[in-house]
Amino acid sequence: MQLTQALTRAVQTRATSTATIYKDRKRSWKEVGERVPRLAAGLRGLGLKPGDRLAVLAFNSDNYIELFFAAAWANLVLVPLNTRWAVPENLYSLRDAECSGLLLDDAFAPQGAELLAGHPMAHVVHMGDAPTPPGMHAYEALIAGSKPMPDECGRNDELCGICYTGGTTGDPKGVMLSHTNFITASINWIATLHFSDQTVYLHSAGLFHLAGSSPAFALTLAGGTHVCLPKFDAVLAFEAIQKHRINYVLFVPTMINMMLNHPDFDKYDLTSVRYCEYGASPMPDAVLAAAIEKLPTWEFIQGYGMTETAALTVSLPWRYHFDGEHGKAKRQAAGRASYGVDVRIVDEEGREVPRGTPGEIAVRGAQVMLGYWKKPEATAAAIRNGWMHTGDGAWMDEDGFIYIVDRVKDMIISGGENIYSKEVENAVHAHPSVRECAVIGVPDEKWGEAVLAVVALKDGKTATAEEIIAHCHKLIANYKCPRQVAFVDALPLSGAGKVLKNVLRDPYWKGKKRSVN
Known part of the structure; x- marks a missing residue:
């Protein structure tokens, strides 16, 4: 398994179809397939070596989508930085991952000097649309000035990316994710959440987060169309859905709530959307009920996962939001284990508890991370006997539906x-x-x-x-x-x-x- 398989398949099967839309710019899969090997060669031409960590601090864009695959093509380890973090927090990630290079867009180029002062790097690339600041390499110039290189992507359990968690207790932890993690998660996503080559998907969750990048990998494997918003904004989301006839969205509950309560909600045609995947935090039932009422063409699918499991591990299909084969509506549940993932509820000793008894969610399967970067003790504490202990409190009913009650520590x-x-x-x-x-x-x-x-x-x-x-x-x-x-x-x-x-x-x-x- 290797991440670039997703891209090569999309180019092979969907060459003339639209791959990415960003603002008024569209690229076909053929164009993306030609640009990625050149960008990979350009990055390697700067002096970056296989296995080097390459950080990116940018809002969502078509370039960001390309970068995921160019970094893998060049056998670099991508380190997405959190756009909501302060400079000291992202500086910690740069130092901790020992990054050798950094890409910045227009919004974050002004932070470059401060980041480099704290962690000097020779390889800094500007990936925005404004003029390239002094001392940085231009993204488009790297592509235009480089001949395409052969695919030297890593594979299977080799390290592909490091994604930093929030660090609500102590320093942030770098989650090491492999090619197997990402490709397995992509296949799981396609099977569970109905991605296809006809999917026109709105990226509103940050691509630095698995809620943004995991569907990006899966959608590429499926050969669908990426529509990128720089970041979530209710009006921008309304406009994009109406203009591009988006048929698939992912929103966290706070985003859905903001949209439903926006004064311009009724001014837009949102009926093109068929599927809405929601997750990352619990959905209050009052908000879900309002969404079902106000957005009658949307089918809502609950998704549960975490960075350490390459995102999706549990899902609740649309039909279980209502009374049906299992009796009373199950929409308070996060869902049941998705494909290829073992999930159980355990006590403090790791023993599975009886159905209906609260405990901690534990996950096993090919999506579980390699471990935490340079934190063997934290890795050993989280992954025990092959099971990833999530820290989320839940119980499971007799039908295998999992009900999340809270973070254990909360x-x-x-x-x-x-x-x-x-x-x-x-x-x-x-x-x-x-x-x-x-x-x-x-x-x-x-x-x-x-x-x-x-x-x-x-x-x-x-x-x-x-x-x-x-x-x-x-x-x-x-x-x-x-x-x-x-x-x-x-x-x-x-x-x-x-x-x-x-x-x-x-x-x-x-x-x-x-x-x-």
Whole structure:
């Protein structure tokens, strides 16, 4: 298995079809197939050697899609940097991965001097459309000035990419992913999520994240069409769907919520979309219900995975969002194990627990990472007896459906009772004035920890803390209800659209030796 197989197949079978659309620029698969070997040769011509780490800090674009395959073609290890991180955080990744080269687009070219001051590199490429800054190589010039090189892609379990996790506890960890990881995940994606050569897909999740890159690899293997937004924006998404007749989208729940509540939502024709894959964080049931009602042509598919498993490992098809073969609607579930992946719920000793019993999700299969870059102890702690321990709390029903209750570390213990924030968040979200919410545990002298709901209200709506708490008492047990409500304009989000609960917790736990009480 090698990543470039995806590209060579697309060129062979879909040469004249549209491969990428970015702003007003379109390229066919034949054009991409001609550009990638030249770009690979240009990168190697700079002095980069097989196995060298090559970083990229850029928003989504057609060039970014090409770079994935050019780096693999040249047998370089790509290190996508997080566009939401501050310079010191990305500088940590550059140093940790010992990167030899860096590509920057127009938005991040100004950071080049600061990054290079902290980690000098001789090979810096500008991959934007503006004039190339002094001291950088021009992306298009590398392609135009290089003869195509033969495919020297690595294969099977050789290292292909290093993707850095959020680092909510300690320093970020570099997840080492192989060619087998990526190709297996791509085949899984095609089989599970219905990609085909007729798919016109909207990239709105950042390509630095597996929610962006994993579908990019799968869609290339399928020979579909990539439509790239630089980054998520509700109006840009509306416009792209309408203009290009997008038929497949992936949005994290916060993006869907923002779209549904946007004042211009009803101004656009969004009916071309057939499939919407959602994941990366739990979908509040109130948001999902609204999406099903307001977007009747869309079929929603839940996807669950993580960087360490090359993304998709569990999915919930559209039909299980409603009553059917398994009785009552299963849409509160993340789904069941996808193809080629073993999933089970285990206790602290790694033993599978009985159905219906909460535990930790463990995953085994060809998608599981090689390990964490230069962190053997962390690797050994995460992968035990061949099983990747995800840190996500869940239970499995008799039909094999998995219900995620929370991050294991996010569980709140109040008065000796275990409280999973997702259940509380679903209750808070059901209030008609609530746009977004996140539930965390904060120190409490009486109960050990108290439930705090951090809430952002819909535009033009009002609600008091007392009203929201009273609303929750109608839906969930008293001990689970928020004891406090904090109002904010918007929740802090990671580059992948996940709520940064550690940012919300920090002020309440400052000065404490532990983040549990």
